[in-house]
Amino acid sequence: MQRPALTLLAASLMLAHGLACAADAPTTIPAAAVQTAEQLRDKALHDDTAYKTVESLTTEIGARMAGGANDPRARAWAIAKFKALGFDKVYTEPVTYPLWVRRSEHGAIVAPFPQPLTLIALGYSPGTPKGGLTADIVQFPSLEALKAADPATVKGKIVYIGYRMHRTKDGHDYGIGAGIREDGPQVAMTKGAVGFLLRSAGTDANSRTPHTGVTEFSDPAKAIPAAALSNPDADQLERVLAYGKPVTFKLDLDCGIEGQYTGYNVIGDIVGSKHPDQVVVIGGHLDSWDPGTGAIDDGAGVAIALGAAKVIHDLPQHPDRTVRVIAFANEEMGLWGGRAYADKHAAEVSKFQLGSESDLGAAPVYQMSASVKPQARGAIEQIAKVLAPIGVVYDPKRPGGGGSDLSQMHQKGMAALSLDQDATYYFDWHHTANDTLDKIDPAQLAQNVAVYAVFTYMAAQADGDFGSAPKAFAGDGAGE
Incomplete structure (x- = not known):
């Protein structure tokens, strides 16, 4: 009766040893998958799916303020687009958040030199009393200076x-x-300010x-009105x-919060041929601010995520693992879609x-970094080698955060990349009325699609995992 027990013990030890070895084995990408990735890269550089997609979204829907x-029109557009591009599964998941509404905003210097200034309300700002709010301005060079200020110098004023x-x-x-925009009104409020401008x-x-x-605000009931001046108008205020x-x-x-709203993340899957329950996830956020498109x-x-998925979908065979694209809801007012997911x-x-x-x-995209297990670094280097010919440099010393909404999955333990785009001019148009289609160069957009398609x-084809x-x-x- 002892012999079977020893055999069972030996088998258990062998299985445990095998699993440990498998866990320690390096993750690699087969040569055939590398060759296919190179072909995908070259095809994506000449594919216009992404440009046609963002053209459709900005023309047919326009601005997509959360709530x-x-x-709902943007959500219906996304569902239809996922289906038209051939995703095997298209579905939604609910995301509930505060509903903030903007109706109008005005600002003006009353004294010593009366004149209007151009500004825009910040998301989650409350409105002013009917007829507006009038107070003296107190200026600070930085958020740190405001934090250090004597409340007596701030009370009753507009910071x-x-x-x-x-x-x-x-x-x-x-x-x-962004730190000043996000935290400044709260700090000003705690010191007794009646309004905030930046x-x-x-x-x-x-x-x-204006952007x-x-x-x-930690306590919306005590929130103060907050707005951003355009750069020339900020110059004018400073001269005065x-x-x-x-x-x-x-x-x-x-403006202000008017109850709750339930939106939806829109999700599409190209189901894996060998490991359908394992996913590589990419995406962007479907919502936008309201001034531009x-x-x-x-x-x-x-569009980049959909374009990358489309060229993969068009291969003769689906990849081993599922490719998932998520169009996230309400990123702009607090990563609501990413957190819910x-x-x-x-x-x-x-x-x-x-x-x-x-x-x-x-x-x-000019730079790539990654948060993966040590045994997967070689696979990341294989990806980097395929991306190098289109201008992407791999920095092995920096972590990867996964991007805005997917930073939340990274915080839960998902292995993640950061694919850094050239942001030299991005913040000229970001969150403004100038965020329009003419700012997108089709060839540069296609380079992004190639990057996302390759990785x-x-x-999806790797032998082994990346450590999630x-x-x-x-x-x-990263991703914090």
Whole structure:
């Protein structure tokens, strides 16, 4: 009776050893898959699916404010487009969030030199009292200076911060500008301010088109009206402030939160031929701000993902793993679609092979980084080698965050890439009325499609995984 027990024990030990060896084995991409990826790359560079897609979205739907009149129309458009492009499964998942509504906004210097200024309300800003709000301006050079200010110097006034963004390829100044936009009103509120203004978080120096964007309040009931001035109007306000006289400003915003709204993430799957329950996920966000038509933010991202999926779909055989494209709901006012998706699918994170979202316009991808297990670095280098001929440099020292909405799945433990686009001019048009189709160069858009098609296909065909597991990349500093 002892012998079978020993045999069972030995078998168990052998199985455990085999699984351990498999877990430690390097992830590689077969030579045939590399060759197909090179062909996909070259085909995608001449494919116009993405451009036709973003042209359709911006022409037929236009602006897609989350919860606005075009929200359900955009969703219906996306469902129809996924189906027309041949996805095997097309479905939606609900996303509920506060419904913020913009009706009108006006601003003017009342004294010492009366004149109107061009501005736009920030998302989640409350409206002013009927007839507007009039108060003196107090100026700060930075968010840090506001945080350090004596509340007595702020109470009862409208705070203004005039940080000016500069153009950079990686767009890093946006971290400062967006930080002021998101956190400034809350800080001003806690010090007793009655309103908040900032120089737009944008790099266009000569256009009187202010940049909107979301702000945050820990207690919406105590929120103060908040708006962004265009860059030339911020210059004008600063010239008036430089006279050293008290500057009185009238702010008149008709906007605010009006209950809750349920939108939907739109999802399409090209089902894997060997491992249908394992997915490579790409996407963009379907919503946009309301002044423009949401071409670069983020119609381009949705189009890039759909274009990449389409060239993969057209191969003679589906890839081994499922290719999933997600058009996320309401990224602009707080990653609502990404958070809802991550919360719903957190328990399945180990089935997510690799992911990345496009949400920085349509200029070329120039750099790639990754958060993967050490044994998968060789596979990332294989992907990088196929992308090198189209201008993508691999930085092995930086983590990959997965992009805006997919950063939430990365935080749950999904292996992720960052595919950095050239952001030199992106923030000229970002969140403005100038976010329109003419800002997209078809050839540059196609380069993005090629990048996404290559990495998606190669990840789907890899022998082995990239390390997705619950909390696998906690603390890597990406996607936060």
